[in-house]
Amino acid sequence: MASRRRMLLKVIILGDSGVGKTSLMNQYVNKKFSNQYKATIGADFLTKEVQFEDRLFTLQIWDTAGQERFQSLGVAFYRGADCCVLVYDVNVMKSFENLNHWREEFLIQASPSDPENFPFVVLGNKVDIDGGNSRVVSEKKAKAWCASKGNIPYFETSAKEGFNVEAAFQCIAKNALKNEPEEEIYLPDTIDVAGGQQQRSSGCEC
Amino acid sequence: MMTGVAEDEEKWLAAGIAGLQQNAFYMHRAMDSNNLRDALKYSAQMLSELRTSKLSPHKYYELYMRAFDELRKLEIFFKEEARRGCSIVDLYELVQHAGNILPRLYLLCTVGSVYIKSKEAPAKDILKDLVEMCRGIQHPLRGLFLRSYLSQVSRDKLPDIGSEYEGDADTIMDAMEFVLQNFTEMNKLWVRMQHQGPAREKEKREKERSELRDLVGKNLHVLSQIEGVDLELYKETVLPRVLEQVVNCKDDIAQYYLMDCIIQVFPDEYHLQTLEILLGVFPQLQPSVDIKTVLSQLMERLSNYAAISAEALPEFLQVEAFSKLNNAIGKVIEAQADMPVFGAVTLYSSLLKFSLHVHPDRLDYADQVLGSCVKQLSGRGKIEDSKATKQIVALLSAPIEKYNNVVTALKLSNYPRVMEYLDNETNKVMATVVIQSVMKNNTHITTVDKVEALFELIKGLIKDLERTAYDELDEDDFKEEQNSVARLIQMLHNDDPEEMFKIICTVRKHILTGGPKRLPFTVPPLVFSSLKLVRQLQGQEENPFGDEAATTPKKIFQLLNQIIEALSNVPAPDLALRLYLQCAEAANDCELEPVAYEFFTQAYILYEEEISDSKAQITAIHLIIGTLQRMHVFGVENRDTLTHKTTGYSAKLLKKPDQCKAVYACSHLFWVDDQDNMKDGERALLCLKRALRIANAAQQMSNVTRGSAGSVTLFVEILNKYLYFFEKGNPQITVAAIQSLIELITTEMQSDTTTPDSTADAFFASTLRYIQFQKQKGGAVGEKYGPIKV
Numbered sequence: 001m002a003s004r005r006r007m008l009l010k011v012i013i014l015g016d017s018g019v020g021k022t023s024l025m026n027q028y029v030n031k032k033f034s035n036q037y038k039a040t041i042g043a044d045f046l047t048k049e050v051q052f053e054d055r056l057f058t059l060q061i062w063d064t065a066g067q068e069r070f071q072s073l074g075v076a077f078y079r080g081a082d083c084c085v086l087v088y089d090v091n092v093m094k095s096f097e098n099l100n101h102w103r104e105e106f107l108i109q110a111s112p113s114d115p116e117n118f119p120f121v122v123l124g125n126k127v128d129i130d131g132g133n134s135r136v137v138s139e140k141k142a143k144a145w146c147a148s149k150g151n152i153p154y155f156e157t158s159a160k161e162g163f164n165v166e167a168a169f170q171c172i173a174k175n176a177l178k179n180e181p182e183e184e185i186y187l188p189d190t191i192d193v194a195g196g197q198q199q200r201s202s203g204c205e206c
Numbered sequence: 207m208m209t210g211v212a213e214d215e216e217k218w219l220a221a222g223i224a225g226l227q228q229n230a231f232y233m234h235r236a237m238d239s240n241n242l243r244d245a246l247k248y249s250a251q252m253l254s255e256l257r258t259s260k261l262s263p264h265k266y267y268e269l270y271m272r273a274f275d276e277l278r279k280l281e282i283f284f285k286e287e288a289r290r291g292c293s294i295v296d297l298y299e300l301v302q303h304a305g306n307i308l309p310r311l312y313l314l315c316t317v318g319s320v321y322i323k324s325k326e327a328p329a330k331d332i333l334k335d336l337v338e339m340c341r342g343i344q345h346p347l348r349g350l351f352l353r354s355y356l357s358q359v360s361r362d363k364l365p366d367i368g369s370e371y372e373g374d375a376d377t378i379m380d381a382m383e384f385v386l387q388n389f390t391e392m393n394k395l396w397v398r399m400q401h402q403g404p405a406r407e408k409e410k411r412e413k414e415r416s417e418l419r420d421l422v423g424k425n426l427h428v429l430s431q432i433e434g435v436d437l438e439l440y441k442e443t444v445l446p447r448v449l450e451q452v453v454n455c456k457d458d459i460a461q462y463y464l465m466d467c468i469i470q471v472f473p474d475e476y477h478l479q480t481l482e483i484l485l486g487v488f489p490q491l492q493p494s495v496d497i498k499t500v501l502s503q504l505m506e507r508l509s510n511y512a513a514i515s516a517e518a519l520p521e522f523l524q525v526e527a528f529s530k531l532n533n534a535i536g537k538v539i540e541a542q543a544d545m546p547v548f549g550a551v552t553l554y555s556s557l558l559k560f561s562l563h564v565h566p567d568r569l570d571y572a573d574q575v576l577g578s579c580v581k582q583l584s585g586r587g588k589i590e591d592s593k594a595t596k597q598i599v600a601l602l603s604a605p606i607e608k609y610n611n612v613v614t615a616l617k618l619s620n621y622p623r624v625m626e627y628l629d630n631e632t633n634k635v636m637a638t639v640v641i642q643s644v645m646k647n648n649t650h651i652t653t654v655d656k657v658e659a660l661f662e663l664i665k666g667l668i669k670d671l672e673r674t675a676y677d678e679l680d681e682d683d684f685k686e687e688q689n690s691v692a693r694l695i696q697m698l699h700n701d702d703p704e705e706m707f708k709i710i711c712t713v714r715k716h717i718l719t720g721g722p723k724r725l726p727f728t729v730p731p732l733v734f735s736s737l738k739l740v741r742q743l744q745g746q747e748e749n750p751f752g753d754e755a756a757t758t759p760k761k762i763f764q765l766l767n768q769i770i771e772a773l774s775n776v777p778a779p780d781l782a783l784r785l786y787l788q789c790a791e792a793a794n795d796c797e798l799e800p801v802a803y804e805f806f807t808q809a810y811i812l813y814e815e816e817i818s819d820s821k822a823q824i825t826a827i828h829l830i831i832g833t834l835q836r837m838h839v840f841g842v843e844n845r846d847t848l849t850h851k852t853t854g855y856s857a858k859l860l861k862k863p864d865q866c867k868a869v870y871a872c873s874h875l876f877w878v879d880d881q882d883n884m885k886d887g888e889r890a891l892l893c894l895k896r897a898l899r900i901a902n903a904a905q906q907m908s909n910v911t912r913g914s915a916g917s918v919t920l921f922v923e924i925l926n927k928y929l930y931f932f933e934k935g936n937p938q939i940t941v942a943a944i945q946s947l948i949e950l951i952t953t954e955m956q957s958d959t960t961t962p963d964s965t966a967d968a969f970f971a972s973t974l975r976y977i978q979f980q981k982q983k984g985g986a987v988g989e990k991y992g993p994i995k996v
Contacts, residue, residue, distance in 0.1 A: 008278055022431075029362075032433070036473030041427040042420035044358055047820050060278070065420075067470070072420045076271045 009050075009176040010060045012082055012110075014102040015087035016065030016095040020125040023159035024087065025063045028169050035158050041070040043077050050173050059173055078110035082176035083119045088142075090124045090135040090156070096142065103149065119175035120152045123168055128158040218260040222269045227256045230276045237283045242292065246301060249280050253309035256348065263347060263417040270351050274358075277316050281359075284320045294321045307342045311352055314339060322371060329363055329371040330380035337387050338358070348398040349416070352423040353392050360384070367434035378434035382444060385432070389425035390451050394466070396422050415459055422460070423467040432473040440472065441480050448486050458492040465491070465500045467946055474511035475518070476506065478525055485534035488802060489541040497538050498549040502556035505531060509563040522564050528571055529556055532578070536897040539582065547586060552578040555601040562608040569617055572605055576620035583627045595632050598624060602636055606643045611647060615640070616642035616659040625663065632824040633666035635686065639785065640664055643689045652700045654708045660694075661716045667691050669719040670726075688727035692812050695731040708741050714769055722776040729773055736762050736769070740792050748947040759796045763789065767804070779816035783809050783826055785983045787833040794839045802837065803844050806830075810851055827855055827868050835874050838881055845884075849875045853893065862904035866920050870897035870927050879934055887938035890931055896945075897924050909959060917963040921951045922970045929977070932988070941993045946996070948974070 013021045022040050026032050029046045045062040062081075065071045084106050088095040103120060112118040124142050127135065139156060146152040153175065155168040229252035234925040236244030250959065256273055258266070288294050297416060298321055301313035318336050322329045336356055364381040365373040373380060399415050402504060426448065429435060433446055445468075451723040452464045468484070469477065477484060484504075488497055506634065512522060521526075534552045554575050561571040578603065589595055605615045615621055625633055640663050644651065651660055661668060667687050696711055701707045717728040740759045766789050790805035817826050830852055852875065854989060856868030873893035878884040901920040908916035925947050932939040951970060956959055980991040 005284065026431075034473075036475065038430045038473055039467075039470035041423040041467060041471060044361060044424065046362055058282075069466075070420055071421065072417050072419075073267045076264075076268045079268075079271055080275055082963070132996070 007056070008058050008060055008080045009173060010062065011083045011085060011172055011176055012062045012078055012081045012088060012105060012106070013085045014064055014104045015066060016089070016092070016098050016102075019066065019087045019089040019092070020093050021066065021087050024061050024123065024157065024165060024168075025061050025068070025123060027159045027162055027165050028062065031160070031162070035160070037068060039063045039067055042073065043071070043075075046053065048169075050130045050169075052080050052173060052177060057173065057177070058174065059169070059176070062085060075105075075109045078106060081106075081110055081112075082179040083172050084110075085121050085123060085172055086152075087123045087125055088137070089126045090142075091126055091129055093136045096124075096137040096145075114151065119150070121168065121172050121175060122146050122152050122154045124156045125159055127156045127160050128163065215265055218258065219269060222261070223272060224273055226252050226269065226276070227728060228964045229255075229426050229875065231770065233280070237260055237279070240287075240290075242287060242300075245280065245283060246304070248416065249276070249313060250304040250306070250309040252276060253312045254306055255293065256351070257306065257308050258790045259345070259347075260861070263414050264333045266347060266351065270355075272715050273312070274355070277312065277355075279321060280313075282606070284317055284758065285323075288324060289318060294326055295296060297321075299860065308348060309351065311340055311342060312355060315352075315356045315359055319363065322360070324361040325371070328373050329365045330373050330377070330384070330966060333360055333380070333384045334363075336477045337384055340388075340390065341971075343386075344395070346395040346402070347414075349395045350392055350418055350421045352389055353395075354424060356386070357388055361428060362776050364428075364432060366432050369433070371955070376437065378432070379443075382429065382435060382439070383431055385425055385428050386444070386447050388450070389422070389429075392422045393451055393455055393460060397455045397460050398407045398458070399914075400457060412459065412990040419463045423463065423471075426464070426467045427471050427567060430473075432508045437476055437479055439786075440476050441483070445476075445480055445483055449483070452990055453490050456492060458494045461491045462500065465495075466503065469500065469504045469507060471599060474507060475521070476772050478511075478518070478521055478527060479523055481527055481530050485530055488534055489537045492542060493542050497542065497567075498545070498552045498806060501535065501538065505560040509560045512564040516518055519564065522569075524580060528557075528561055528565060528568075529983050531560065532574070532820055536578065540987070546591065546594070547589060548591055548597060550582040551579060551594050551597040551601060551816060554582070555597050558601055562604055562841070569614065573618045573620050576618055576624050578625045580620055580627075583624070586627070588629050589627050592630070596626060599632060599636060599639075606639065610643070610647045611649055612640055612643050612647075612660065612663075613651065616656050616663070624660070625666075629730060630666060631673045633671065636844075637664035637666045638687065644694060645690075649697070651698050652853050653705060654712050657698055657712050660698075661712070663696070664691070665716075668716050668724070670721060684723070685727075688724055691724075692727050692731040695728065695735060698735070703743055704738060708763065709737065710736050710762075718772055725772055725776050726778045726781055730781070732769060732786065733766060733788065736766055737788060737792050740796065744792075744796050759793075760798065760801065763798065763801045763805075765791055767808070770808075779812045780822055780826070781818065783812045784829065786812070787829055791833055791836065795838050797839055799839045799841065799844065802839050803848075803928045806848055808832070813855065820864070823855075823870070824864050825861060827852070828871065829876065830855075831868070831871050835878060836886075838878075857896070857900075862900055862907060863920060866900040867903060867923070869893055869900060873897075873927060873931070877931060877934065877936055887931070887936040890936060891938040894924060894927055894931075897927075905954075914961045915954070915957065915959045916961055918951050918960065919963065919966040919969065921947070921954065922966060922973055925951065925970075926971060929973070932986070933980075945996055948994075 013025060015021055017039070018037060022038070023033060026034075026044055029048045030160075040063055043062055043064045043102065045060050048059045048061065050057050050059050054149050062077060084103075086099050086102050088099055090096075099122065107115045107118065122142065122145075124137065124139070129135070139154075142156075146154045153171050155164050157164040157168055159165060229248045233248035233252060236242075236248055236945050253273060255269060256266075258269075261269065284294075284297060287297065294317065296319050298314070301317050302310055304310035304313055315336055318332050321327060322332050328630065340349070340353050340356055343352050363369075363371050365377040366373045366381050367378050383434075396415060396418060399411060399418075403411060413559065429444055429448075435776045448464070450466060451637065452461055452468075455461070465487075488501060491497060508522075510525065511518060515628055535557060538553070539550050542549075558572060558575045561575060565571050581597075583589070585807060589598065602621065605618060605621070606612060609615065640660070643649065644660075651657060665671070668691065678814060695717075698709050698713060700709060713732055713735075715731060718727070720728055738759075740762050743757065743762075770782050770785045770789070773785075786805045786809040790802045790809070793802035793805060813823070813826050813830070817823055834848055834852060837845070837848075849872070853869065856872050857865055859865045860866055870893060873890040876884070876886040876889040898921075901924060904920065905915045908914060925944070928939055928947060929945050932944060953968070955967070974996050977991060977994055977996055980987050981994070981996075982988065983991075
């Protein structure tokens with residue numbers, strides 16, 4: 001039973017609006033990129049099979065809305081995440097400064113059992129823009145922040161050019177796998193000898 | 207009551223989760239032992255928990271997510287079953303035996319996903335079947351979540367172009383049709399919620415609907431991500447279909463949200479190329495829809511697009527984006543008769559920003575926007591609504607910020623007309639923004655027309671607007687404002703004297719309307735600005751071409767006289783006196799004796815009639831002496847009159863020591879070192895002698911009234927004057943006179959009645975040291991000082 005659970009790795013991508021969360025996912029899963037900005041509404045995922053140590057895993061990658069107004073149902077989907085990817089745009093200082101907010105928000109909402117050691121990965125995206133001339137967050141600064149938060153792995157990526165995307169997700173998958181499953185051990189209160197259960201009736205028949 | 211509801215809800219959720227977990231447990235066990243029948247049975251029971259009606263959308267979502275996670279495991283199990291030889295078609299049939307429809311449909315969607323993946327049947331057929339089947343759930347909350355489940359599991363299995371599930375020629379239409387149908391059904395469910403349940407729960411219902419909105423909007427996101435939906439397809443099919451649903455649902459919450467979604471999820475290029483279609487919808491929306499926010503967001507998006515991608519600009523022109531937006535705004539305002547003024551102004555403010563970004567060279571567009579805004583505002587009087595005011599400030603600030611140059615804003619004829627509608631306070635704030643921009647950017651305002659336009663903009667600071675309540679004015683704020691106006695006046699400049707003179711006349715015209723409180727701030731900078739022009743013309747041949755209209759110093763001085771005269775009503779005699787003296791000095795440098803004399807006369811009149819405070823008199827008299835001393839333009843007669851008056855004033859000061867100081871200062875009026883025709887040693891000496899007498903009298907008076915003679919400082923000061931003239935070669939100043947003065951001071955200092963004064967002692971000692979020093983210098987100076995014994 002545990003094996004079935006372990007075949008699925010759940011990854012959540014968080015970050016400010018417009019940093020390229022959807023693009024990173026599309027680049028990784030579909031090898032496609034579009035320059036057009038399209039806002040994401042709510043949350044949904046794409047899956048990708050990954051081979052790791054001779055085993056096949058399904059990576060369930062959740063893309064989320066960066067704009068708060070498109071997250072009306074809340075973040076119940078954080079539950080059971082194995083890794084959280086924090087993305088910022090190296091050309092926008094604010095998006096880097098907000099990483100802290102996203103990280104804390106995730107820890108509060110997902111409340112993993114061991115928040116200290118919960119795997120995060122940080123991606124500094126859009127390093128291709130203007131040949132790097134317009135970047136405002138240096139690699140050193142980003143790495144320092146990652147180090148201060150318990151040595152979070154850091155990657156500089158370009159979803160547009162596919163630069164480092166594969167490597168980043170390899171690392172994401174590896175870290176997700178390391179995360180101890182938080183499977184709630186469920187034991188039924190009564191052993192149902194009849195092997196069946198009373199239907200709870202509730203209202204209409206739908 | 208409310209906490210009761212929340213607590214109950216927690217309990218319902220906990221019960222739901224418990225039920226779900228228990229069935230999931232048995233489901234896992236069944237899957238582990240490859241027991242398909244039991245796995246289906248328990249999964250159906252597990253999914254029955256989603257049939258609850260007791261949870262709010264947020265809580266339901268929590269329960270749904272747990273079921274969702276379990277269904278992923280079931281999906282893997284189905285795949286394994288298929289690999290083991292179980293026919294998926296059979297599986298698809300089998301799950302339909304579940305007793306309740308909701309679990310049945312969840313299971314069907316789950317198997318459907320595996321079915322599509324197996325490619326045993328075309329994706330489009332399975333999807334079509336599923337989306338039709340989901341009609342079975344008409345309960346809004348449950349239906350929305352079920353359909354969002356369908357949307358989620360089918361997300362990567364759409365027969366999109368380039369997808370592995372791509373079908374025949376119409377494949378993309380199938381993919382699109384599926385999403386559009388799901389979207390339409392979901393929107394219907396969502397809108398229907400509004401009309402279910404008692405009216406008193408409207409608020410609660412709207413809150414729930416608001417929580418659920420992203421489930422509906424998600425479909426638009428999916429549409430935008432479909433590779434095959436290109437501009438053509440978007441324009442011809444997707445957008446019209448979505449808009450049709452938006453308009454026809456006649457629900458304001460849905461309309462507002464979905465328009466926002468459309469604008470955000472589809473790319474800028476698409477919006478630009480479908481502007482007409484999109485904008486055409488706005489007037490058809492319900493009157494209660496907050497169109498201004500949506501439309502503003504659209505304009506903001508397009509502005510940003512233009513700002514970051516210059517290559518898109520021709521496209522903006524080609525589709526005439528500006529005029530389309532302008533028209534649309536007009537129509538929306540017309541259609542929404544109840545729109546508050548704030549709404550209209552917000553729209554125009556966004557349009558102006560759009561126009562400034564996209565068409566920075568088209569000032570006429572900007573002016574047109576302002577004009578439309580004026581049309582909306584007219585007949586409404588001053589705007590009282592603070593939100594509207596804020597928007598107008600944003601509207602008016604935009605061109606200034608964009609061009610960093612007020613001159614550009616001055617070309618906008620409708621600009622001041624919009625300002626008319628601001629309340630007085632805000633009008634001033636705006637005027638200050640204008641002035642600050644001039645200062646910050648060092649903007650040169652060089653013509654009369656521009657000055658006129660500028661003063662029109664800042665008139666809130668220049669004069670009292672109607673209905674100004676004086677007692678509300680903060681003194682410090684007022685000073686700050688007027689100081690900024692003063693700085694502005696200094697910035698108005700043209701090198702051409704004719705134009706500059708006109709500028710000065712224009713400024714004068716405006717500031718004279720300012721009233722007594724403002725004139726003391728505004729007159730001085732104008733006077734100095736005029737004097738600068740005088741200095742520029744100074745030395746030029748007076749009226750070289752005999753052109754009567756030409757600007758001459760004389761003409762400027764005439765004007766200056768009038769400008770300063772305005773201060774008499776304030777009144778501000780001290781200030782006016784200083785300004786007259788400044789003018790006199792300038793007239794002196796221009797060799798205009800009568801003009802200089804006139805200015806002195808004005809200054810003297812003020813001194814005699816207006817300045818009565820002793821301290822002010824002392825300051826004034828020293829200013830007069832200082833200025834008069836530098837005058838060289840006067841003939842003997844005029845000069846005599848003026849110096850005579852001055853010495854007269856000096857001797858009439860109230861306190862003896864002040865008299866003494868003023869009188870010895872007058873000595874300089876008779877002996878000017880660098881003017882050979884002004885070396886009347888005798889009269890200079892007379893002044894000093896008179897000063898000595900006054901100093902003596904002061905000593906005696908002090909003796910009588912206080913019992914002590916006071917300080918010898920005055921004598922030491924006079925001694926220094928003696929030494930000055932002695933050194934300058936005034937023959938009337940003799941060694942004997944100096945000698946006796948030194949002795950006098952020495953005696954006085956030793957007298958019992960003299961008040962000890964260390965400052966005076968030090969002063970005297972250093973004076974003596976100076977004499978000593980000069981003696982030792984040798985040469986002509988040393989020789990001169992030689993006979994003086996110290």
